[in-house]
Amino acid sequence: MRWFALMMLILALLWIVPVGAQQTIRLTAWTIGPEEASRTRATNLVEAAQRLNKALEEEKAPYRVSVETSFETTNWDTHRRRILLAFQSGKAPDIVQAAHIDVAPWSDAGYIIPLDPYLDKYPSFKDVIPTLWNAVKYKGKIWGVPQDTEARPFYFNKELLGKLGWSAADIAALPRMIREGKFTWQDVLKVGKEAVDRGVVARGYGYWHRPVRGPDFYHFYYNFGGRLQDPRTGQLIFTQAAALEMFRFFDEMAAQGVTRRDLIGTPWPIWHRTITDGRVLFWSAGTWSWAEWATQYVKDRGGYEYLWPRFGFALQPASAPGRKPITLSQPMAYMVWSGSRQKDLAVRLLSFVLTPELDTKHAVGSAHLAVLKSTTKYGPYVKDRFLRQVTYMLNYTTFQPVHPRFGQYDEIFFRALSAVEAGRVRPEEAVRIVADELRATLRDQVIIE
Amino acid sequence: MRRVSSAGFFLLPASLLILFFFLLPVAATLLLSMTDLSTATFSRPSWVGMGNYLDLLRSRWTGLILKNTAQYVLLVLLFNVGMGLFLAITTSLLPDRLGDSIRAVWLVPRITPPVVYILIWQAMLSEAPYGLLSTLTGTSRNWLSGFPWHAVILANGLIGASLGMLIFTSAIHTIPPDLFYAAAIDGATTWQTIRRVVLPLLRWPIMFVTAYQTLSLLTSFEYILLLTDGGPGLYTTEVWALSAYHLAFSNYYGNARFGLGAAMAAVLVIIGIVVSVAYLRGFRFRELVQEPRVEVT
Numbered sequence: 001m002r003w004f005a006l007m008m009l010i011l012a013l014l015w016i017v018p019v020g021a022q023q024t025i026r027l028t029a030w031t032i033g034p035e036e037a038s039r040t041r042a043t044n045l046v047e048a049a050q051r052l053n054k055a056l057e058e059e060k061a062p063y064r065v066s067v068e069t070s071f072e073t074t075n076w077d078t079h080r081r082r083i084l085l086a087f088q089s090g091k092a093p094d095i096v097q098a099a100h101i102d103v104a105p106w107s108d109a110g111y112i113i114p115l116d117p118y119l120d121k122y123p124s125f126k127d128v129i130p131t132l133w134n135a136v137k138y139k140g141k142i143w144g145v146p147q148d149t150e151a152r153p154f155y156f157n158k159e160l161l162g163k164l165g166w167s168a169a170d171i172a173a174l175p176r177m178i179r180e181g182k183f184t185w186q187d188v189l190k191v192g193k194e195a196v197d198r199g200v201v202a203r204g205y206g207y208w209h210r211p212v213r214g215p216d217f218y219h220f221y222y223n224f225g226g227r228l229q230d231p232r233t234g235q236l237i238f239t240q241a242a243a244l245e246m247f248r249f250f251d252e253m254a255a256q257g258v259t260r261r262d263l264i265g266t267p268w269p270i271w272h273r274t275i276t277d278g279r280v281l282f283w284s285a286g287t288w289s290w291a292e293w294a295t296q297y298v299k300d301r302g303g304y305e306y307l308w309p310r311f312g313f314a315l316q317p318a319s320a321p322g323r324k325p326i327t328l329s330q331p332m333a334y335m336v337w338s339g340s341r342q343k344d345l346a347v348r349l350l351s352f353v354l355t356p357e358l359d360t361k362h363a364v365g366s367a368h369l370a371v372l373k374s375t376t377k378y379g380p381y382v383k384d385r386f387l388r389q390v391t392y393m394l395n396y397t398t399f400q401p402v403h404p405r406f407g408q409y410d411e412i413f414f415r416a417l418s419a420v421e422a423g424r425v426r427p428e429e430a431v432r433i434v435a436d437e438l439r440a441t442l443r444d445q446v447i448i449e
Numbered sequence: 450m451r452r453v454s455s456a457g458f459f460l461l462p463a464s465l466l467i468l469f470f471f472l473l474p475v476a477a478t479l480l481l482s483m484t485d486l487s488t489a490t491f492s493r494p495s496w497v498g499m500g501n502y503l504d505l506l507r508s509r510w511t512g513l514i515l516k517n518t519a520q521y522v523l524l525v526l527l528f529n530v531g532m533g534l535f536l537a538i539t540t541s542l543l544p545d546r547l548g549d550s551i552r553a554v555w556l557v558p559r560i561t562p563p564v565v566y567i568l569i570w571q572a573m574l575s576e577a578p579y580g581l582l583s584t585l586t587g588t589s590r591n592w593l594s595g596f597p598w599h600a601v602i603l604a605n606g607l608i609g610a611s612l613g614m615l616i617f618t619s620a621i622h623t624i625p626p627d628l629f630y631a632a633a634i635d636g637a638t639t640w641q642t643i644r645r646v647v648l649p650l651l652r653w654p655i656m657f658v659t660a661y662q663t664l665s666l667l668t669s670f671e672y673i674l675l676l677t678d679g680g681p682g683l684y685t686t687e688v689w690a691l692s693a694y695h696l697a698f699s700n701y702y703g704n705a706r707f708g709l710g711a712a713m714a715a716v717l718v719i720i721g722i723v724v725s726v727a728y729l730r731g732f733r734f735r736e737l738v739q740e741p742r743v744e745v746t
Contacts, residue, residue: 077699084488084698084705105704108489202589262594265681267571270579404489407702419682422594433509433683440507 023063027346028093029334030086032072032079037291040362041097041147041332042069048353055352065349087111087337094340095350100135100331103143105404112335113343114141122351127372135331138402144333145350148359148368150287151327151393152216153313154178154188160281163200164191175314178325184318185223185249188282192258195281204260207253208275208283211266213414215400216284219328220246221413222398223319227449229401236401236409236446238438240431243413245319247420247427254421264418272297284316287390291367304386313389315396329397331371356381363387369394405445412437475718481711488704501712510684510692518689521601521673522666528606529662530655533613538643540614541621552618558608567675570604597677597686605672609665613658620654621647660728667721670694689717 027049031041049067056064070093072079080102086092087109096112106112119125119142132146158171177183192206210216218228226242229235253259275283276297290313294303315325334353336346356378359370364384369391375381382388400406416430425433438446482501486494505511536555540548558566570593573581577589593600624647632642670691673679679687679695687695697710728734 081698088491101702105488109491111491260591262591262681265594265677266591267575270575273579274576404704407704408706410702415680415683418680422682424682424685436509441504 024066025063025342025345027065027067027095027342027349029067029069029095029097030072030079030083030093031069031097032076034073034075034079035288035292035296035366036073037295038148038288038362038366038368039071040358040365042071044353044358044362045069045095045334045349047358048349048355051355052349052352065345067349087339090339092337092339094337094342094346095334096337097147097332097334100144100146100333101400101402101406103136103138103333103335104402104406106335107138107141107143108404110338112143113338114143115145115336115347116142118347118351122348124351124354124372127354127374129371129373129376132331132371135329135399135402136333144335145347145354146371147332147334147353148362148366148371149329149331149394150368151329151390151397152219152284152286152316153327153390153393154316155275155283155285155289156312156314157278157281157310158312159278159310160195160200161191164195164198171312174312178314178317181318181321181324184320184323186320188317189249189253189256189258192253192281193256196257201279201281203257204254204263205274205280206258206282208259208263208271208280210284211264211268211271213410215328215330217414217417218400219284219316219326219398220249220319222328223316223323223326224249225319225323228406229403230447234403235444236403236406236438236442238409238435238446238448240435240448243434244427244431247417247430249319250417250421251423251427254423259421261421261423264421278310287367287369287386287393289367290386291365308385315393325396327393327397329369329394329399331399332368403445405442408441409438409446412441475715478711478714478718481708482715484708486708486711487706494708497708501709502716504709505712505716510687513684514687514689514692517684517687518667520598521605521686521688522663524598524602525605525609525666526659526662528602529609530613530659532606532610533658534617534651534655536610536614537617537621538647541618542639548618552611552614555611555614559611563671563675566608567604567672570600570676574600593677594681597681600676601673601686604676605666605669608672609662612662616654616658617651620651624650656728656732660725660732663724663728664721667717667724689713689720693717 029042029045031045033039033041045067046069049065053064072082076099080098083092083096083098087106092111098106103112107114125145128146129149132149133142135149136142136144136146156171156174161171161174162168174183188207195201196203196206218226221228221239221242224242224246226239226246227237230237250259254261272289272293274280275285276293290307294307298306315327318325334350336343336350340346354372356370356372356375359372359375360378360381362368363370363375363381364387367386369387370376370381376391403409412434416425416434419425420427420430435448439448483496483498484494485497485500536552540551542548543551561569572579574592575583576591577583580589580592582592583589628646628650629642632646637645668690670688673686673688673691674694677686679685679691684692693710693713695710696706696713698705
């Protein structure tokens with residue numbers, strides 16, 4: 001009887017105090033595509049947690065990590081609003097993924113933590129391509145872990161160029177011509193008009209830019225000689241002459257029927273469908289668009305196999321002879337919420353996502369570019385046909401400014417540009433409006449030159 | 450004394466609701482509107498007094514946004530009330546089953562989720578071969594960019610008309626049939642019956658729908674947001690409530706300006722109060738709620 005009582009006591013104790021029980025710490029992360037092909041921004045974190053758990057096992061740590069992710073597929077506005085409200089209500093996830101420019105307002109507000117103390121702690125951080133650390137640097141501190149980067153190519157429809165009489169050799173040489181500055185935006189205008197006049201494309205379908213607000217318009221602005229930020233003072237800059245030249249060019253493209261006056265406002269799905277159906281001669285998009293078209297829009301027509309013979313890509317042409325071609329990147333970054341109770345663990349998890357395997361998995365699957373030096377030498381990445389042909393564009397890339405009030409700058413810039421293209425405002429007046437508005441709202445934060 | 454305390458007891462729930470869901474939010478909005486609160490200054494906002502209001506006064510867009518708001522409220526209101534009245538009268542003239550069916554169809558826009566409803570509009574107004582209107586007219590264009598105001602008014606109006614239709618229909622059904630018999634015996638035509646019998650008896654419902662819809666429209670922006678987002682171009686369809694939303698919550702590049710957005714919201718509250726008082730006076734609300742002079746037993 002005594003033995004039985006003792007056994008029961010031991011069992012009860014085991015039940016109450018599970019000796020050596022492992023604690024699982026749950027981390028949360030909010031990510032965004034919005035394109036489906038970039039879902040690896042979320043799933044890579046889950047895989048990184050598995051790798052981290054192996055390390056914890058080897059260290060005999062009394063806890064393991066699990067990651068709960070969400071992946072936004074609607075749009076950036078929704079994603080940023082959701083994060084902002086979560087920050088303000090103190091219910092944000094441990095990790096958020098957003099664009100590098102978001103570090104300015106979020107760090108000013110104290111929502112995210114500086115990561116400088118961790119940079120020497122984890123070796124994988126040393127493998128990150130140095131320029132990408134600059135993209136997440138603000139007020140002298142590092143605020144995010146680079147997640148991916150990209151370029152924004154100028155695409156062309158090979159079949160339509162063929163109908164215009166271009167030989168296969170001419171078409172194949174176009175990226176080189178653009179790279180050497182021998183095919184400029186003036187040529188895009190000329191060839192686009194010819195395609196419209198000869199009925200190869202419908203009026204307004206010679207060239208298409210993105211149909212909604214976004215970073216792409218600044219590669220035009222840079223291309224026409226514009227500056228966005230003073231590297232010394234950090235102030236924003238509005239270069240009136242460059243903006244005027246750019247606005248005049250947009251107006252001219254629309255007036256000549258190369259682009260549509262009502263292009264802005266076209267829903268994204270229709271924009272992508274029109275392009276992948278082969279109805280547009282030239283257009284600007286992102287490297288990730290290549291994966292988006294293959295996996296969403298032409299999936300049932302053969303995916304990548306359908307794209308390669310029909311579409312080509314190059315740098316954004318120089319604005320005029322003598323100027324240089326260009327592209328623009330908007331690197332993504334993971335950031336750690338300042339209210340997180342697991343900041344150290346969250347950063348450690350991010351160090352585990354920086355492996356050539358996971359970096360490549362995301363880059364190849366979503367047509368983004370690598371963030372690690374080792375990835376650029378990693379077999380599957382090097383062998384990828386598309387990435388191999390677009391990586392050089394990073395040598396021509398530009399960035400948007402990391403400034404907390406750039407959103408206000410962009411608001412008026414984009415609205416004015418869209419009014420010019422729609423034919424509602426003359427380019428000269430639009431530039432005056434932007435300059436006045438920037439002076440009134442940003443005051444000493446902007447230099448009008 | 451007892452009468453006063455029992456009146457207070459019955460008024461308490463409504464008073465608490467007004468306090469918590471109107472007066473306190475208005476006070477908070479006014480307070481916020483006097484700060485520079487934004488994403489970047491969230492942890493350390495500064496007091497700017499009337500600075501945000503002065504910024505609104507100085508902005509070159511304030512006049513345009515006010516004009517847009519007036520245009521939006523007025524045109525959608527005319528459509529809502531006019532179409533609601535037209536539908537109520539015409540469907541009441543039809544046999545019940547047919548009239549009910551037509552009214553049920555007109556309720557579809559109201560019960561459709563806004564995002565789905567706007568997706569349907571976008572699909573209709575896109576260029577060929579995706580857009581229905583482009584296909585039907587043989588002119589391929591983005592009709593939404595070309596005619597943004599037409600789209601905004603129709604999309605909102607088709608939803609709003611159903612409310613007026615329901616209220617006016619029920620009001621028409623409460624008119625004693627004797628009046629219609631008497632009009633028929635007097636030889637009145639359908640139009641004369643509508644003009645001389647129905648419309649005068651619909652005065653109060655028309656006033657209610659007009660007042661209610663005006664205030665709703667002043668603060669509503671979700672369909673414009675989804676349809677044109679205030680564009681195309683420079684604030685073409687931007688209304689006051691949408692602008693406040695854009696400033697405070699919509700931030701493609703990060704920095705939401707809650708202080709300035711709150712100032713716009715505060716101005717909207719003042720406009721709403723002024724319009725309400727004007728309606729109460731203009732529509733002689735006291736007459737509506739006073740005790741009847743003749744008691745029928």
